[in-house]
Amino acid sequence: MWFVKNMITRKNLMALTGLFLAFFLIIHLLGNLQLLLPDEVAREQYNWYSHLLAGNIVIEIIAIVLYACILLHLADAIYLTIRGRKVSGNYRLDKRARASTWYSRNMMFLGAVIFAFLVIHFKDFWYQYKFGTLPLDEKGHKDLYTLVVTAFGQLWYVIVYIIAIIALGYHMLHGVFSAHRTLGLYHPVYNRIVRTAGVVFSVAMTFGYAVIPIVIYIKQPL
Amino acid sequence: MDIVLKIWRQKDQDSTGKLETYTLEEVNPDMSFLEMLDTLNHNLVKQGERAIEFDHDCREGICGQCGMMIDGIAHGPLKHTTTCQLHMRSFCDGQTIQIEPFRAEAFPVIRDLKVDRSAFDRIIASGGYVSVDTGQAPEANSIPIAHHDAEAAFDAAVCIGCGACVASCKNASASLFTAAKISQMTRLPQGREEAGTRVTRMVRQMESEDFGHCTNTEACEVECPQAISVLHIARMNYEYNRAGIFFNKA
Structure with a gap:
């Protein structure tokens, strides 16, 4: 990281890692939508699915690439943000905000919210599954389903998730099209397509991820 | 009043x-x-x-x-x-x-409202030209140029180098200025020849002048007196990446 001084190269790295993370969101969402199946089917199927992923060498490799992407994306963002702050002017009266969207100017803040969420997300599910002692279900798979459903039974936990998912939505609303620009997609027609696709993708992901905790919270027996 | x-x-x-x-x-x-x-x-x-x-x-x-x-x-x-x-x-x-x-760090104040924008001049000097043999002026129509290419090059060439893009950017990036200068030449056959060298040199110079990076907020296009399109920045990135991938930096 430290040896890449060039900013367009750094932005390329940011764009590529970001696009990979966005692609991962689709797979992650599709897998987790199994949580919304009818209770008993969901438990068995979700635990089986988690077991399948955990024991697969290909998935392990993809997971390592994923962690690397998160760290590179983060390190690059911190470096570029600090440099940007250092070289930009400090106006006494600043109304420059009129010319751009708030989320495009606050990608670092939105990213920080997402990162804070990731820490919670990893600690409560990933760490518990990998290193914690989870009870087994009837099929002998670790019972991740019950852990997830119990967590989403708490209102504050659902609210934390919704806030993080909205932050993620806005982050991608700017990020997806910005990544294509960075990588050099300059034709106006393709730009319009990517911009629209980026909005559709961000809205779909936000809605898809928000639905899971909300539905589980509502479905729980009182 | x-x-x-x-x-x-x-x-x-x-x-x-x-x-x-x-x-x-x-x-x-x-x-x-x-x-x-x-x-x-x-x-x-x-x-x-x-x-x-x-x-x-x-x-x-x-x-x-x-x-x-x-x-x-x-x-x-x-x-x-x-x-x-x-x-x-x-x-x-x-x-x-x-x-x-x-x-901006790259635009030090000389006095009151006057700033030193010579960083822009150094970006141009680093590669913002087309190398031609001196001598008699060549026949203007010997290289055919499509009307829309000429117009597109001119759309970029209308940049007056005022620095509003840098002032409006949250990262004080000179990407719109540099990209406009690169685009105006790259769109024409005479400028196409040196595209890889030009973009590499100009981007390096831009970065050594303490301008920030582009985060595609598009504020520069909104405040640009000539309304130069931010798509030129994407073209600059494309040319830069292309020069890097094909080792066309000279």
Whole structure:
């Protein structure tokens, strides 16, 4: 990281890692939508699915690439943000905000919210599954389903998730099209397509991820 | 109309500046913004004070000299306008107007509202040209150029180098300026030949001048007096990446 001084190269790295993370969101969402199946089917199927992923060498490799992407994306963002702050002017009266969207100017803040969420997300599910002692279900798979459903039974936990998912939505609303620009997609027609696709993708992901905790919270027996 | 002005006064590059308040009475609404400053300077000189220094040249919106931050926006409240083309009718009677210089690490303040934009010149000098043999001027029509290519090159070439893009950018990025200069040549067959070398050299120079990176907020296009498209930045990235991938940096 430290040896890449060039900013367009750094932005390329940011764009590529970001696009990979966005692609991962689709797979992650599709897998987790199994949580919304009818209770008993969901438990068995979700635990089986988690077991399948955990024991697969290909998935392990993809997971390592994923962690690397998160760290590179983060390190690059911190470096570029600090440099940007250092070289930009400090106006006494600043109304420059009129010319751009708030989320495009606050990608670092939105990213920080997402990162804070990731820490919670990893600690409560990933760490518990990998290193914690989870009870087994009837099929002998670790019972991740019950852990997830119990967590989403708490209102504050659902609210934390919704806030993080909205932050993620806005982050991608700017990020997806910005990544294509960075990588050099300059034709106006393709730009319009990517911009629209980026909005559709961000809205779909936000809605898809928000639905899971909300539905589980509502479905729980009182 | 009467107005109150809060203007950045700074003696030289090393001193710390501050905002000073002036009142100006009986301002003609049809005055340009610079004429209003001329009037204020006239009054200041009569009172034995140092005149407020600001850059200006053509006063018809094509030279790119008159850059300043008016009420927190580059070239003032009107979109796609230079400061000289802004008139006092865009302000209200009794309004307080705050004027600051363009601020960026790469644009040090020389005095008051005057900034050093020679970093732009060095970017151009690093590769913003087409190498041709000197001698007799060649026949203009010997290389056919499609009308839309000529127009697209001209759309980029209208950049007046005022620096509003840098001033409006949250990262003080000179990407729009550099990209416009790259695009104007790359779109034409004469400039196409050196595209890889040019983009590499100009981007390197831009980055060594302490300009920031582009985060595609698109604020620069909104405030650009010539409304130059941010898609030129994407083209610059494309050319830069292409030169890197095909080792075409020379």
